[in-house]
Amino acid sequence: MANTKHQDSVISETRTAKPKPPSMYKVILLNDDYTPMEFVVEVIQRFFGKTREQATQIMLKVHTEGAGVCGVYPHGIAETKMNQVMNYAQQHQHPLQCVMEIA
Ligand code: TYC
Numbered sequence: 001m002a003n004t005k006h007q008d009s010v011i012s013e014t015r016t017a018k019p020k021p022p023s024m025y026k027v028i029l030l031n032d033d034y035t036p037m038e039f040v041v042e043v044i045q046r047f048f049g050k051t052r053e054q055a056t057q058i059m060l061k062v063h064t065e066g067a068g069v070c071g072v073y074p075h076g077i078a079e080t081k082m083n084q085v086m087n088y089a090q091q092h093q094h095p096l097q098c099v100m101e102i103a
Contacts, residue, residue, distance in 0.1 A: 021075060022102045022103070023075070024072050024073065024074060024102075024103040025073060025075055025100045025101065025102060025103055026071075026072050026078075026100065026101050026102075027048070027069070027072075027078050027081050027085075027098065027099075027100050028069055028100065028101060029043075029044070029059075029062045029068055029085070029096065029097070029098055030062070030066070030067050030096075030097040030098070030099065031062050031063055031065075031066045031067065032095050032097065034095050035089070035094040035095060035096040037063065039089075039092065039094055039096070040059040040062065040096065042055075043085055043088060043089070044058050046088075047070075047081050047084050047085055047088070048071045048081065049071075058070055078100045079100065081098075082098045082099065082100050086098055
């Protein structure tokens, strides 16, 4: 870490620091014409810890606007949730798509 007694090392560490990736990511569901509304509500409850009421609101937003945010997480957790949704949808043979983007 930076040592305030040695300005040179502070400057040097600052200049050589690698840029960090953005820390938080939105996990987003995309609309399609085939996945049943009930399945989407169940997915949002199961993987994003929402109540049935919250999940229904998010599903309807996706249905009417084309996309909706289910949650915001650090990179690794967002990636895991996205993959869990995609695997679960595939297992049930629904074309539901889930993506992540910088928050
Ligand atoms: N549009 C779908 C239907 O009418 C419902 C749906 C909602 C699908 C949200 C995907 O992420 C989605 N059955």
